[in-house]
Amino acid sequence: MAGGPAKPKVTGRITALILDSLTKKPVDYATISLIKATDSKAVNGGVTDEKGKVVLQNVAPDQYKLSIGFMGYKSKTILVKTTPEKPDLNAGTIYVVPSQSNLKEVEIVGQQALIENKVDKLVYNAEADITNAGGDATDVMRKVPMLSVDINGNVQLRGSAVRVLINGKPSGTMASSVADALKMIPAEQIKSVEVITSPSAKYDAEGSGGIINIITKKKTSEGTSGSVNASAGTRSNNGAFNFNVKTGRLAVTTSLGVNHAYPQNSRVDVFNTAVINGVTNTVSQNGFSKWSRVGYNGSAGLDYDLNGYNNFSTNVKLNSFSNGGPGSSDIYTNQVFSQNIRDMDMSFNNMDWNVDYRKTSKKEGEEFSLSAQLSTGRNGSDFTNRFVTAGIPDFSIIGHNTGKNNEYTVQSDYTYPFSKTTVLETGVKGIVRDIISDYDASAQDFDYSQNVASAYGVMGFKLSKKITAKAGLRAEYTKINGVAGNITGFDNDYFNLFPSVVVSQNLSQMTTVKLSYNRRIQRPSLFYLNPFRNESDIYNPMEGNPKLDPELADNIELGYSTFIKGSIINASVFYRNTGNVIESSIRPITEDGINKNLTTYINVGTSQSYGLNVFGSYNPKPKWTLMANFGLNTYDVSSTQNNVNTGTFLNYTAFMRSAYALSGGWNTEVWGVINSPKRTFQGQTDAMYFYGGAVKKEILNKMATIGVNVLNPFSRDLNIKTVNNTATSSQKTDIHYPLRSFGLNFSYKFGKLKFTQKKSIKNDDLKKEEEQGGGGMGGGQGK
Known part of the structure; x- marks a missing residue:
């Protein structure tokens, strides 16, 4: 017309x-x-x-x-x-x-670098590491620079808590147990791991130590492509399948991962002492737990380009995981002998559904996005203890807990480039969480709701030809209310501002120095809050604390990175001040004539930590790569209110790797990890180390590989000793965890994978557990 x-x-x-x-x-x-x-x-x-x-x-x-x-x-x-x-x-x-x-x-x-140092993060390319085959995400995280992972699978970044994301998104499983969630992901599904030590205000403020983002191979691709991976070994069996199809503007992606760990005996010895009315009472438990682990995760996604400017995508992820098994302990209590025959079962079932819309424009770099996410989870914990004592009738203790977690999130982000060197990022976000923990009787329910509203603005700009800067501010308002059993209802509202700034200077084309500051928060998750009393070990019960306050941390970091003739050096020093530090705490109690050490969680006090991290990669020969990472940080917690002053201790972690490529498609590799003793305000866990190697051969015109892996081949068990002390009691735990394994793995890929990235929701605001999980780790103690 x-x-x-x-x-x-x-x-x-x-x-x-x-x-x-x-x-x-x-x-x-x-x-x-x-x-x-x-x-x-x-x-x-x-x-x-x-x-x-x-x-x-x-x-x-x-x-x-x-x-x-x-x-x-x-x-x-x-x-x-x-x-x-x-x-x-x-x-x-x-x-x-x-x-x-x-x-x-x-x-x-031409070979893919195992480690990449980028402006705002360090990237570990897991798919380039042949020793990962046959393992799970926990095994992968142990080899990521700057991270330390204990035998339970709990992850820390430079000695502090860290937020773990999957493809930039939170997971309902992570909200229940990070350690167990990581064990559900086969290593073959992981493409890379991003370590973000100084997140800008654009990210949720959770994670006092920083953010870890696991990128999987579930990505949109052109044409038809996919991969199949399988591994069998003496410790665990894994399988992973990925399939992607794209026709025109429509793309569909699917994945499935399964994991099964054989039941193996873990020897568990616990020794408690308590001084009551001047008399020393002792309890010695010598026994074992025989846990197995079964889990799967699957996803299906759809991506559609409406035109060159508008994109719609949606993705559904399902996770199911269970671990547990029988156990037995011989108990000696002040010369009285008895036996505890027990069983423990823990389950995790979660669904995450994301819907995302993205709009770009003719102005390069301008982008608007709108995202929504629904996460639902149902977690169970059941235990049975039967006590047999000569001359006394048998008696049993039974416990049951079901937790339901529903989470709703809406987020919108907008990026506007004023010029090629000046870019504004802004956005708003709302999170609604509802948690119900049902244990034993309806009168004992734990009902908890947490609502978080946030907004941010970040400006990136150049100060000179060689100096760039990014500064931002995030505001978050949190409203909490709940009822915990017979405890009077509680409310806790707080408002926080989280500034961030980073200044980067290019000293040369290959050398960069960076100075950054940010403020972070660590909210306690259900594991820390749930007041359910877990008495799978009657002498060492555990329960959460629904009145915990969040941690608040200020971080300053100075970093240096350079590339010299193919070699990489990345070094950083940092200072972190954390208030309201959350740690586990034991407290001697007497119930029904039994002396116990009750483990719960408290805001211990304020921590000041200094540290450094040095990473280097060197090629003595074209096909030989040597790599090492060393991290060091101080531990120091003090509080006048709790009468705590730990003094200063050193924590360290070291990682070493040697890889050599042979002719004919052969690759070999050996590696080792050392973690120093880990301190808490009441005690410490001894140092531990892991080591392994692998050989891999390319076959079928490089479309497939076959290989073998070994882990700790010269020692069946990893011996972990933990000691905690109070003024009138002590708790000593000695665990022999079966770690040695041999495995055979096979992988096959087809098509051409060409990944595209999509923006999505990132919920980064809950502190995860330090003690739970691990697939057989201390099963008798309910950890």
Whole structure:
């Protein structure tokens, strides 16, 4: 109709994958230019990512020349064309030829780096580490620089609590037990792990130590692609399957992972002493627990491009996990002998459903997103204790707890670039959590609700040609109310501001120094809050504390990174001040004539911690890589209110790795991890170490691999000793955990995976447990 509004012009995108013609490896940071064929005018461009992929958005239908250039390679130009009917074009794989003088160098650098140091994070590429095959996410996390993982699978970043995300999203399983959630993810499903030590105000403020983001292989891809992985061993068996299909603007992705750990005996010895009315009472327990573990996780996702500017995606994840088993202990109480025959079962079932909408514009970098998430979980804990004593009738203690956790989240983010060097990021978010913990009788229910509203603004800009800065502020309001059994209802509302700032300077093209500050919060999760009394060990019961306050931490970090002839050095020093530190606490009590050490959780006091971390990677020969990481931090907690002054202790963690590639598709690797004794305000856990190796062979034209892995081959058990003391009691635990394992693994991949990233909800605001989980770890003690 004449005079009517003009029809909006359709735009699309052009994607391509740039590979080295000799090594068939990705060429990252290659410059891509899109030039109009009619007038040779450049209209668009970009840089390839670490996978060699480039995506050029907002491309109007026309004929173009796609030009590829990178130092050490011959320039290459191809003709491409898009139309209004088909505005999107996949140019496929484009091979670039190295110049003659650079052939040898290309063979060296063409392999994927195991560790990448980026501006705002450190990335561990797990898929490039052959020793991960046959393990789970816990095994992967043990080898990530700056992280320390105890035998239960609890993760810390430089000695402090950390928030763990999956593909940038929270998980209902993580809300119940991080340790058990990690054991549900086969290592073969993990693409990489991102360590974010100084998150900006854009991130949820949770995680006093920082954020860990596990990127899995469940990504949208062009065409049809997938992978199958299987492993069998003496400790556990894993399987993982991924399948992706994309036709036109529609993409569907699915995945499935299963895990089964054989039941194995863990020897558990516990010795308690208590001084009551001047008389010393002792309880000695010598026994075992025989736990097994079974779990699965699955997901299905849909991604649809409405046009070049609007995208819709949704994803559903299901997780189910159970562990437990029988056990027995011989008990000696002041010369009286008895036996405890027990059984323990713990289960975790969760569903996460995400819906995301993303809108871009013709202005490069401008983006609006709207996301919603529903998480539901149902967790169970059941135990039975039967006590047999000569001359006394048998008696039993039975416990049952069912926890239901429903979480609803809505989030919106907007990014606006004022220029190429000045970018504004802003957003709002709301989280509603409802928790019901039912134990033994309805009158003893724990009903808890937590609502969090937040908003943020972050500005990134340049101070000079070599100095960039990013500053932001996040505001969060938290409203809590609940009823805990016979405890009077409680309320706790608080408002916090979380500033963040980072300044980065390029000393040279390969050397960067960075100074950052941020404030973080660590809210206690259900594990810490639930007042359910777990008496799977009658002499060492456990319960949560519903009146815990959140931790608040201020962090300052100075970092330095450089690349020297293929070698990497990354070093940082930091200071952290944390208020209301949450730790486990034992307290001697007497009930029904039995002396016990009750474990609960309290806000101990204030912690000041100094630390450093040094990571290095070196290639003595082109196919030989040496890698090491060393982290050190102080532990010091004090409180006048609780009369606590621990003094200063040193914690450290060290990781070493040596990998060598042989001809014929063979790869070998050995590694080792050492964790120092871990302190608490009442005691410590002894040092522990892990080590392993692997051999892998490429087969079937490099589409499949087969290999063997070993873990701690020269020692069946890992001996873990923990001592806690109060003024009138002590608790000593000695666990022999079966760790040695041998395994055979196989993987097969098909198609071409070309990953695309989608923005989504990230709930980062709950402190996770330190004691629970581990698949057989201390089962008799209910941990």
